[in-house]
Amino acid sequence: MQLAAEVKDFNPEEYMDKKTARRMEKFCQYAVAAAGEAIKDAALDMEKEDPYMVGCAIGSGVGSLQAMEREYTRLKDRGPSKVSPMLVPLMITNMAAGNVSI
Numbered sequence: 001m002q003l004a005a006e007v008k009d010f011n012p013e014e015y016m017d018k019k020t021a022r023r024m025e026k027f028c029q030y031a032v033a034a035a036g037e038a039i040k041d042a043a044l045d046m047e048k049e050d051p052y053m054v055g056c057a058i059g060s061g062v063g064s065l066q067a068m069e070r071e072y073t074r075l076k077d078r079g080p081s082k083v084s085p086m087l088v089p090l091m092i093t094n095m096a097a098g099n100v101s102i
Helices: 018-022 027-039 065-078 087-091 095-102
Strands: none
Touching: 027 095, 065 087, 087 095
16 A cells, blocks of 8 residues: 655654643644644744734644544543543644644
């Protein structure tokens, strides 16, 4: 099987602290890393910007399918009480924009 646009050797700790990275699904980590690189490439100094005039728009067709698959397996194997209460916040599409905004 071939996978197009695979991200290899990605280390989220190059872009955020370990605790923050642990709380995000991979698609959010990618978004935060890409936004940081875009800000750097644009030579944008956020300290000099009006925070009320800065926005974030990210397009995504789906959030974390990995979270959905992981929790589905947990549901099937161990029952509904074992499904993470964080499933929806981890997988919703707009979490990438939310994490970048934060």
